[in-house]
Amino acid sequence: MEKQEKRRQIMKEFPDMFRQSLGFDCGDGWIDCICETIRKIREIAPGTWINQIKEKFGSLRFDATTSMSDSGESRNKVNRLIERLQDQCDKICEFCGEPGELRNVGGWDKTSCLRHFEIAEDGGNWGACREEE
Ligand SMILES: [Zn+2]
Numbered sequence: 001m002e003k004q005e006k007r008r009q010i011m012k013e014f015p016d017m018f019r020q021s022l023g024f025d026c027g028d029g030w031i032d033c034i035c036e037t038i039r040k041i042r043e044i045a046p047g048t049w050i051n052q053i054k055e056k057f058g059s060l061r062f063d064a065t066t067s068m069s070d071s072g073e074s075r076n077k078v079n080r081l082i083e084r085l086q087d088q089c090d091k092i093c094e095f096c097g098e099p100g101e102l103r104n105v106g107g108w109d110k111t112s113c114l115r116h117f118e119i120a121e122d123g124g125n126w127g128a129c130r131e132e133e
Pocket residue numbers: 093094095096097098112113114115116
């Protein structure tokens with residue numbers, strides 16, 4: 001519930017940057033970093049479109065298209081910001097935002113803190129972490 005709310009807020013804050021068909025699917029723990037990066041992107045290269053934000057194999061995938069209306073330098077900066085964001089999320093628990101690392105439960109990789117790893121192990125899958133929130 002609350003997670004949906006946060007995502008909706010972000011999309012409302014940056015209506016000019018999201019495509020209508022945006023896929024936005026990742027845990028709460030990454031939302032603040034994502035939001036901060038989007039703010040920076042909009043300052044640097046306001047023509048950027050965000051196509052998709054999602055978690056895959058435990059890592060954040062942030063897919064954006066920069067606009068030719070912004071300078072090449074700005075577009076390079078945006079690409080670096082996105083790389084940095086993805087690297088950052090590799091060290092942050094996707095569920096709570098605490099420091100984390102890539103862990104595997106039931107054959108699925110997720111970046112999580114020790115606490116959420118234990119919750120997932122007890123529950124037998126990562127879904128247990130979502131229910132706990
Ligand atoms: Zn956690």
